[in-house]
Amino acid sequence: MINDALNKTVHKIIHGDALKVLKTIGDNSIDLIFSDPPYNMSKTNGLKWSYSSHVTMHEPWDIFDKDEFFNFNREWIGECVRTLKPGGSFWISGTFHNIFDIGFIIKNIFNLKINNTIVWYKPNAQPNITCRFFTESTEYLLWASKNDSKHKWKFNYGISKSDIYDNINPKNKQTRNVWEIPLTPKKEKIYGNHPSQKPLELLRRIIISTSDEYDTVLDPFAGSGTTAVSCIENNRNSIGIENNDEYINIIKNRINGKANGSIIVNYENYGDEQNGLQ
Numbered sequence: 001m002i003n004d005a006l007n008k009t010v011h012k013i014i015h016g017d018a019l020k021v022l023k024t025i026g027d028n029s030i031d032l033i034f035s036d037p038p039y040n041m042s043k044t045n046g047l048k049w050s051y052s053s054h055v056t057m058h059e060p061w062d063i064f065d066k067d068e069f070f071n072f073n074r075e076w077i078g079e080c081v082r083t084l085k086p087g088g089s090f091w092i093s094g095t096f097h098n099i100f101d102i103g104f105i106i107k108n109i110f111n112l113k114i115n116n117t118i119v120w121y122k123p124n125a126q127p128n129i130t131c132r133f134f135t136e137s138t139e140y141l142l143w144a145s146k147n148d149s150k151h152k153w154k155f156n157y158g159i160s161k162s163d164i165y166d167n168i169n170p171k172n173k174q175t176r177n178v179w180e181i182p183l184t185p186k187k188e189k190i191y192g193n194h195p196s197q198k199p200l201e202l203l204r205r206i207i208i209s210t211s212d213e214y215d216t217v218l219d220p221f222a223g224s225g226t227t228a229v230s231c232i233e234n235n236r237n238s239i240g241i242e243n244n245d246e247y248i249n250i251i252k253n254r255i256n257g258k259a260n261g262s263i264i265v266n267y268e269n270y271g272d273e274q275n276g277l278q
């Protein structure tokens, strides 16, 4: 994977089902995993304001029944833990719909150490449509690590203080576990619309604080490819998995927009016959 002799990073995008593709990735081979899995928050038809075109999430890939959702989370998390190097970091983002199940699974079933929960505060979050709840303006990130007696997690403390700052976190002070980052700006969405595209700033913070240059970062639910783009910007190698054709095209266009000879990109289709993929 590493090609630092040429000063190039390598990026692999795999079109396929994460549950199947993860099984093809070697044991103990990944330095950092960032995962932004389905939340199971979608309503079949979504909710909308009468005077606005905004509709809440209603994506088929985000709808599971309760047992199916728990088993799905247990399966992909188990595969991720297997692929992670000892001492590697495992980040999972989510909302209250999924993050408590996920915390239970990584702590009690896979015995990982949870190092922090990060609260991502969105100062410009969407208003609440029903007016029957507080306005959700946060998402949660779990940062866990797969430690053993010889390998502990990596934390770039100096970089975290100097390079992570916002209205809550002054530059050159210890960084709090509350990060203020606005919703994904329009300029990051010029290659197409993904309903839950994360801001590059969120990925930058994760990647620079818990990995080193030329480390390999895996994202099993790549969506619009934010992790790959951030890896390109921050000189890490990456592997992304996504099963939706439309989103794969957004990833390709975003990566092409970044490619200037300084990276190597491989696209693969996994299991065309099994998945009916083209």
Ligand SMILES: C[S@@+](CC[C@H](N)C(=O)[O-])C[C@H]1O[C@@H](n2cnc3c(N)ncnc32)[C@H](O)[C@@H]1O
Pocket: 016, 017, 018, 019, 036, 037, 038, 039, 061, 194, 196, 197, 198, 199, 220, 221, 222, 223, 224, 225, 226, 227, 241, 242, 243, 244, 247
């Ligand atoms: C929450 S989104 C990820 C968004 C991403 N972090 C970004 O910034 O664009 C989850 C993604 O997982 C994909 N997905 C859902 N189930 C999948 C599966 N079994 N295999 C691969 N991808 C899957 C969905 O198509 C969706 O794009």
